[in-house]
Amino acid sequence: MYKGLKFTAVAACVAGALGMSASVYAAPTHDKAVIGYLTQWEAWKGTDAGFSVKGEATHLNVDMDIYSILNFSFFGVAKDGSLHSGDLRNKNIYQDGSVQEPGPLLHPDVYSSWDFHILWGELEYIHEFPGNEPWQADQLAKVQAQGFVKDGRGWKHAPSGVTGQMPIPLKKAGGAPGLIDLANQKDVKVMASIGGWSMSKHFPEMAANPAMKERFLADIDRLMALGFHGIDIDWEFPGSGGMNFTGTDVDYANFEQLMDDIRARIGNDKLLTAAFKAVPAALEGYDWNRLSNSMDYFNMMTYDLNGGWSNLTGHNSPLYPYPEEEFDGLTLDDLRVWMQARGIPSNKINFGAAFYGRGVQTKEATAYLGAPTDKRTVNFSVDGPTSSSVDLDNWKAFEGQPNYNYIIKQNGWEHFWDANAEVPYAVKGKYFLSYDDEEAIRKKAEYVVNHDLGGIIVWQVHGDIQCEGTFINHGSKLKECTNLKSPLAQQIDNVFSANVLPNEAPVISVPGAQAADSGQVISFVVSAVDADGDALSFTAAGADVVDNGDGTATVTYKAPNTATDLTDTVTVVVSDGRRSDSASVTVNVTGSGVVENTAPVLNAPASVDVTAGDATVISVSATDADGDALTFAASAGVVAQNGNSATITVSTVDSDKDSVISVVVSVNDGAASADATVVVNVKGNAGPVNGSWDKDTIYNTGDKVTYNGVEYTAKWWTKGETPGSSSVWEAFDDGSAQTWSAGKVYVGGDLTIHKGNTYKAKWWTKGDMPGSAWGPWEQQ
Structure with missing residues (x-):
């Protein structure tokens, strides 16, 4: 889709009349999609969230010469299938049994919502519906010209069916335009985005119920009547479920049918897209051929891949795999390989760019990539009480998800670049922050070009804006910056507008099968060519590589010590910095007949501490001189292995008594093992002691006191x-x-001391003094 700047002389005059900057930017000439999510709630945020003023984060401060599509987010799905304004979201939807009641499509209160200010622009309020008196003629003409009719004590917008209470939100003549009107001037499409994390609960039942679906589709008609250019579905998530609801396998077929139904409703000249979970296991259930027939784009949410829920610190949006990742396969590159292997059209795939970061706290004094996270119960504004390691000390206003334009203003952080994942991260003491900077966004844009993908989705468009000018006020709410910068979005535009041809991947050549004796070191040469003439680099799994500098490399391989014959594989990868090729060399190893094995070395802490009722994570690692594959095990807890490291999560029972759990951790290389005992010191959760006992105080169940040096519980x-x-x-x-x-x-076996002697109870007793030969006590 080609998007040019259609800013004619007439449009320029209109812009001047509206107080808009008439600066003409270089119009993009590329055919990549740049899709930005524009939320209705971001406009409420001010200086504490990185903005200059409240009202800065609206459509008036988006560089529409960069974005080709803007997704107005979000409309929600109610329990009857109808749609409602995101401002009417049930804030207790995370609680069991909570549902979303129906509500207006646009929030009718122009004072407490940005819906009309963003969608319709600068407003003129009419507080009473005009009558037929001569002095009301001008107002009545304006109201009727914009399609308003009287509806009870309120109004109705006849073209869309949207209703509301007084005042009537008229578009102000000569005022700043609304999102859709401004986008039309710029040849940008605006989508109505439906769902989101906290408003997807009723998607599954709506898609499965014909009556509910019909109400849903009727509201799709109303959205299109408002002027939207298409529909974006953000059902989080078919098949796997989301906030306060579970997914089932039938969701996949119901989702596909819903896309067919929406396409039939809006026609082929409108856009239909959806956001998808960027986890291959959650995508297996779709019929991608069917979706390709009805949909324009698949917006893959390649962010939120690590966060407060993770056990180890990791990247929010990694481009490539990295050794410290907790789970394999959660990167942009892994997802692209998976999707293209299934024949999903590349030009319909859009990958996510995060204009925000994710901060967590760790159990280490100095945080690092791969460090164990430190979780506790956090009461989030959307998710409610949740176990999370989110960093609220540094990013409280964002609940741990700071915008880029706020991150770059903070001091005291040490910034690093991960050359494996090709993204940055930062640490400050025990705190870890994953985010994308200009370099990381540029690399993601280049990746899209190099692999002929459709484009990029941005969450969210105001995450990187910086006002370097002054503000023009358009009414009481809308603010327009005279000199707006969007450094992350600009990186995307620079790459997509550079007329960069897709990069040709290098081609590697390797020799045939090699032979080696047990423990022998052998070498062989590989070569590669690149049609673009790019500089090449070589790497290998399970071997050492020396680049010869002439398009060849020498691979040195050491055969394992083995008593029996075996077949090994050396995979060699060549890269031109953007794309790569790989090939494998088979090595037939002849066994020595003598078993020579070095046991692995296990690294584990001597002890860990935990409060009774909580869970603790034991982090261990191991090395093996023979390079054998290792397997971890533990006598207690749940083991999660990641290469030559593992975590053992040990749960404890709530108790007011101290206890000790001995966890034996072992690692095995298939022939020998090593083990270590980790002592888990469980501190009793005794609760507070309410001081010394007082005869005039009322005590309730569970209250604790001390009396004569003894602690008692009521x-x-x-x-x-x-x-x-x-x-x-x-x-x-x-x-x-x-x-x-x-x-x-006392019960049988209990010990007590009386007059300096120790006694053991022979059976249940109360009030029987120790010392009687025929009583319940036996002297020890």
């Missing part, structure tokens, strides 16, 4: 009953022998 409501002499109080018992108490219940 078993029910009590007042004035002395601990040690009343059954309402239970004395704390850590298992050691304590001075005998007449008010305490």
